Amino acid sequence: MPSATLLGQALISGVLAGGLYGLLAMGLSLSWGLLRLVNLSHFALAFLAAYLVYELGTSYHVAPWWSAAMIVPAMFGIGVAQHWLFDKFRVNELASLLITFSFAVILEVGIQLYWTADFRRYETEYSTKSIKAGAFFIPVLDLTLCIVAGLLAWGTWLWLRRTYVGKALRAAAEDPGIAAAYGVDHKRLAYLLSGIGAGYAGIAGTFIALIATLAPAEIWAYLGVVFAVVIIGRLGNPLGALLAGLLIGASESLAMAVLAPAWAPVVSFSVLIVILLWDPEWL
Amino acid sequence: MVEGKGAWRRRRVLAGMMGGAAALATPAIGRAAPSGKPVRVGGTLSLTGFLAQTAVIHKISAEIMVEEINGRNGFLGRPVEYVLLDDQSKPEVARSLYEKLITVDKVDLIQGPYATAPILAAMGVAQRYGKVMIQSSMGIPKLQTYDRAFPATPFGSEPNVTYPNVILDCLATFPTPPRTMAILTSKFPSAQFMALGMKEQAEKRGVKVPLYLEYESGNRDFGAMAARVKEGNADFLWVGSLGLESNLLLEALRKLDYRPKNHFHLYPAPGPLAVSPDGDKALCSTFLEPDEPFMSRPGMKRLAAEFKEKATKANLPYTTIDAQACGMAAEWQILEAAVNGAGSLDDAKIAAWLKKNKVTTVYGPTRFDGPYNHGDAAQLIKQVQNKEWKVVWPKEFAAPGVKLIAS
Numbered sequence: 001m002p003s004a005t006l007l008g009q010a011l012i013s014g015v016l017a018g019g020l021y022g023l024l025a026m027g028l029s030l031s032w033g034l035l036r037l038v039n040l041s042h043f044a045l046a047f048l049a050a051y052l053v054y055e056l057g058t059s060y061h062v063a064p065w066w067s068a069a070m071i072v073p074a075m076f077g078i079g080v081a082q083h084w085l086f087d088k089f090r091v092n093e094l095a096s097l098l099i100t101f102s103f104a105v106i107l108e109v110g111i112q113l114y115w116t117a118d119f120r121r122y123e124t125e126y127s128t129k130s131i132k133a134g135a136f137f138i139p140v141l142d143l144t145l146c147i148v149a150g151l152l153a154w155g156t157w158l159w160l161r162r163t164y165v166g167k168a169l170r171a172a173a174e175d176p177g178i179a180a181a182y183g184v185d186h187k188r189l190a191y192l193l194s195g196i197g198a199g200y201a202g203i204a205g206t207f208i209a210l211i212a213t214l215a216p217a218e219i220w221a222y223l224g225v226v227f228a229v230v231i232i233g234r235l236g237n238p239l240g241a242l243l244a245g246l247l248i249g250a251s252e253s254l255a256m257a258v259l260a261p262a263w264a265p266v267v268s269f270s271v272l273i274v275i276l277l278w279d280p281e282w283l
Numbered sequence: 284m285v286e287g288k289g290a291w292r293r294r295r296v297l298a299g300m301m302g303g304a305a306a307l308a309t310p311a312i313g314r315a316a317p318s319g320k321p322v323r324v325g326g327t328l329s330l331t332g333f334l335a336q337t338a339v340i341h342k343i344s345a346e347i348m349v350e351e352i353n354g355r356n357g358f359l360g361r362p363v364e365y366v367l368l369d370d371q372s373k374p375e376v377a378r379s380l381y382e383k384l385i386t387v388d389k390v391d392l393i394q395g396p397y398a399t400a401p402i403l404a405a406m407g408v409a410q411r412y413g414k415v416m417i418q419s420s421m422g423i424p425k426l427q428t429y430d431r432a433f434p435a436t437p438f439g440s441e442p443n444v445t446y447p448n449v450i451l452d453c454l455a456t457f458p459t460p461p462r463t464m465a466i467l468t469s470k471f472p473s474a475q476f477m478a479l480g481m482k483e484q485a486e487k488r489g490v491k492v493p494l495y496l497e498y499e500s501g502n503r504d505f506g507a508m509a510a511r512v513k514e515g516n517a518d519f520l521w522v523g524s525l526g527l528e529s530n531l532l533l534e535a536l537r538k539l540d541y542r543p544k545n546h547f548h549l550y551p552a553p554g555p556l557a558v559s560p561d562g563d564k565a566l567c568s569t570f571l572e573p574d575e576p577f578m579s580r581p582g583m584k585r586l587a588a589e590f591k592e593k594a595t596k597a598n599l600p601y602t603t604i605d606a607q608a609c610g611m612a613a614e615w616q617i618l619e620a621a622v623n624g625a626g627s628l629d630d631a632k633i634a635a636w637l638k639k640n641k642v643t644t645v646y647g648p649t650r651f652d653g654p655y656n657h658g659d660a661a662q663l664i665k666q667v668q669n670k671e672w673k674v675v676w677p678k679e680f681a682a683p684g685v686k687l688i689a690s
Contacts, residue, residue: 013506117335128537213527217333256507261498
């Protein structure tokens with residue numbers, strides 16, 4: 001029987017790992033839920049950002065937060081440009097899957113051409129720093145990621161609920177015709193949302209560079225679990241995405257501690273199936 | 284990859300400037316330039332996909348070897364052309380590409396792909412057409428059941444028995460030999476195969492294995508596993524890792540303020556583990572390292588220098604030649620020896636020659652007359668010391684002045 005310390009540590013580790021799932025899921029959830037575009041290139045953009053943070057950090061000794069300050073606006077621009085293409089070619093939900101998959105593959109090849117397929121690891125002095133709380137250790141970087149993800153999720157949720165722009169976006173997602181009749185310029189707002197989603201990929205990428213291994217093929221490593229998180233958290237709901245990420249992360253980690261690590265990937269999809277069948281009202 | 288005449292002349296002039304001693308390691312001197320229709324050798328490597336990190340090392344080695352072979356006499360006096368395709372790390376793609384290489388491109392010979400799964404896929408095609416296939420990275424030798432498939436790496440026929448015993452012999456020399464061992468392994472087939480062997484052999488020799496964990500290849504979060512390792516606190520940690528998984532696990536352990544007493548890693552990314560603050564005293568298996576006595580083997584110094592140059596040009600973060608890179612070099616050394624020895628490009632004659640003869644490769648003399656065409660196992664143990672890998676076991680292969688360090 002695992003000890004309470006082991007269970008507690010596994011729970012902490014899983015919740016913090018879930019923060020990254022949630023952060024990655026947020027941009028995807030917004031795009032899918034409010035723009036009806038399934039943006040698979042979100043993962044590639046996050047990894048592009050991660051590689052840029054790595055490059056700026058290792059070659060030019062730029063601190064990651066300064067890198068993020070440059071990269072996130074650039075990602076916003078890429079998101080806007082990407083939406084311009086979607087708009088120009090009238091890309092629908094189904095076609096967006098194929099097109100953004102192609103974007104992701106092109107970005108993967110580009111990353112491989114420049115950084116090679118070899119593993120990259122951005123070692124920083126705070127990579128392995130932890131805070132000791134009783135018998136438990138809380139990794140500083142993972143905690144920071146979780147706090148940032150929480151702030152972004154909460155802020156975005158409030159923005160969508162409380163502001164005119166947010167309400168307009170939600171209305172347009174529900175019924176574009178009626179929303180337009182009330183003066184909502186969905187097209188312009190869609191550019192903003194697309195940029196925000198890509199910006200979130202930039203923020204996720206910054207943390208990926210600091211806590212994970214970089215290799216071009218890793219772009220696809222998060223695809224399955226983040227899709228499960230997006231569905232569990234409900235489309236277009238940033239707070240739901242974060243909470244679902246934390247739930248999946250914690251479940252995976254506890255499965256590793258109690259059962260066996262090999263069970264972890266089964267957990268996310270089992271949770272997805274259970275929740276889809278259960279369909280709780282509170283979600 | 285066929286050499287131009289000009290390039291070859293330049294090499295002859297340079298070779299001619301070298302002294303008599305260098306001539307022993309530079310067989311280009313005094314040979315005729317290969318000429319005529321190229322001998323086309325087809326093969327795939329995982330240039331993209333999840334195996335690409337290591338396959339790129341094999342590609343560089345192959346390029347060096349093809350240049351060297353063409354700098355000598357080619358195959359039977361004809362230049363060698365390496366027709367290399369990308370199998371995308373997918374066995375099904377490897378299978379189709381080998382079919383294409385043999386039936387459409389009509390290559391004369393083939394070389395094996397990288398990693399167990401693509402090798403198995405390609406082996407089926409090779410068997411259908413009776414082609415000789417030499418490979419250097421099949422981690423489960425008993426699966427090599429095709430009688431014209433040959434290993435270039437001295438794994439031996441039962442590495443799941445020999446590898447663990449070399450490790451256990453090494454550990455037995457510690458001032459306090461480990462009595463408990465934690466085993467963590469990726470479910471990647473060759474890693475899992477070795478982990479099960481390690482567990483079995485350790486228990487046979489009286490070392491308890493209180494913790495045995497398997498994780499999915501590509502696992503993202505090592506936090507919970509690190510917590511279990513810390514709680515188990517075994518005397519020795521054996522990790523069946525691939526690539527950077529070792530680094531991630533050791534980092535996760537450090538986040539819990541825990542350092543394993545002594546630790547072994549199966550297939551780590553060598554550079555990142557060596558330079559990692561957590562990598563100190565890490566152990567790993569190898570067949571050679573760029574140190575003595577291995578660098579004195581014929582052609583090894585030149586191979587190491589050329590590898591460094593090409594790897595740097597290819598922007599690889601770790602440019603030192605290692606056992607992986609030498610695997611592909613050995614493949615080409617074996618093929619060259621077999622073609623020239625058999626005096627033919629006929630696969631049946633090449634296979635027959637290999638079964639009767641030894642070939643001296645960068646790994647030393649290699650024979651192919653054992654089970655599954657494997658010869659003797661030649662595993663060594665290396666250790667990270669001062670951020671460099673050094674062979675430490677058996678003692679006769681240790682680099683000058685280097686000793687095994689126990690924590």
